[in-house]
Amino acid sequence: MKVTVIGQGYVGLVTSAGAAAWGHEVVGVERQEDRLRALLSGHVPFHEPSLGELVDLHLGDGRLRFTADSQGPVSASSLTFVAVGTVNADQEWETNTIRACLAEVVPHIPDDGAVVVRSTCPPDFIGQLPAYVDGLRRDAGREPIAVMLNPEFTKEGTAVQDFLTPDRVVIGVASDPKEHGVALLREFYAQVEAPVLVLSAMDAILAKLGANLFLATKISFANELAALCDLYGSQIERVIEGMAHDPRIGGSFLRAGIGFGGSCLPHQVTMTVREAAARGHETPLFAAVDDINLRQRLTFVDRIDALVDGVAGRRVALLGLTFKPHTDDLRAAPSLDIASMLIDRGASVVAFDPMETARRNAKAQVRRLIVVSSALEAVTDADVIALVTEWPEFVTLPWAQIASVVRQRIVIDGRNALDPDALLEAGFVYSSFGRGHRIPAELGVPAAPARAPEGTRMGIPIGAEFAVGDF
Ligand code: UGA
Secondary structure, three states, X not given: OEEEEEOOOHHHHHHHXXXXXXXXXXXXXXXXXXXXXXXXXXXXXXXXXOHHHHHHHHXXXXXXXXXXXXXXXXXXXXXEEEOOOOEOOOOOEOOHHHHXXXXXXXXXXXXXXXXXXXXXXXXXXXXXXXXXXXXXXXXXXXXXXXXXXXXXXXXXXXXXXXHHXXXXXXXXXXXXXXXXXXXXXXXXXXXXOOOEEEEEHHHHHHHHHHHHHHHHHHHHHHHHHHHHHHHHOOOHHHHHHHHHOOOOOOOOOOOOOOOOOOOOHHHHHHXXXXXXXXXOOOOHHHHHHHHHHHHHHHHHHHHHHHHOOOOOOOEEEEEOOOOXXXXXXXXXXXXXXXXXXXXXXXXXXXXEOOOHHHHHHHHHHOOOOEEOOOHHHHHOOOOEEEEOOOOHHHHOOOHHHHHOOOOOOEEEEOOOOOOHHHHHHOOOEEEOXXXXXXXOHHHOOOOXXXXXXXXXXXXXXOOOOOOOOOO
């Protein structure tokens, strides 16, 4: 079928390329000149594994093309997906762009076609959507069309695979006067084996937001549980393992650390709390999820401070800048806050990330951040190494070799991703979230962190015997 996708960002471009892979004839509309130029020359303007190959393939076989002009493609398409941004630079909802975009495309959609909102939007906007689109059609002297929602559940880093083999497809019906909108979307997803759920538009958007709120809640829950593990000298992974066999609980998305970043989870939690409050409704659980998440960054900085007995004048190596591995995305990345806080406390922060664009953008966003072009350069002469993003290449670093280039052998693992035994063997003090603070036996008891609970050192009861592997 003929499909137009408006907006070729993370969501739109994956939709375009994935739809072409299913055999649809796809036009991707992009207004940003740089991005369009990149796409026309077959270059994906951000890092997303296997997306470049898919785009190349279907530019080649003619199933996918890109343009700045929406009118022609939209008037020939059964489905027009809208995947433009809905969040501003301050991480607040911003619906002017999507309104303007709808105003441009809706008058040209064929009477038997449908407009499909793929962007994540605030519930209030979804409530207004059918009347808004109807008004645009009426003003253009045209018949009403189907107004549909089709929220995406793809993750950066695995977005192509998530799109092509989803665990569910959610279709939201905002208005479907001729009852063809659902049929068109079912045809679009004909090759998908997952359940297709047809919901009201408001149910669909709350299913989208609800999924992210729940994922965020799991992470903050894991982080609070990890703090208890540190308090009582327990191991978070073992604790989770002991819980996860209960099918009501499961073990996924419970990795403790510096908390969640990215363009979706942090913004959607914060905005849900704020928008509900604006309607006089409290959401104390989501507020706590947000709070715990931000607190993790501060805890990380406090621990670094304590581990080196004050970061002022110390050299801190930050390994990783992106909000998670396999992306070059820095939106709401914990690294940016962490680097800024450390620099404000007088540390010299030297960062490395495998993604060149992330390095460049982080340098532009964080004043006085030093960015280098290898992990080895970052850790050389470091007083403490802080793992921020669990890129595979950091997990397998040659710690014995690194031990000989650092000023102090201290590692703090913000993602619980490193092998504590390998670090201890190389002579490093190892600190983490919920895995205890492990020190090589020959070093004795380290200095207490700023926020160690009373009666403990580094979260470990005073008087406890320290030895490799004790914690
Ligand atoms: C998230 C959701 O996972 C997707 O399902 C959703 O489609 C997407 O938002 C969206 O709304 O578009 P994404 O932002 O790509 O996807 O990233 P996640 O994989 O969810 O990771 C978010 C953050 O949580 C990362 O910083 C990650 O490091 C952190 N995280 C994840 C943890 O701290 N612990 C975990 O156990 C898992």
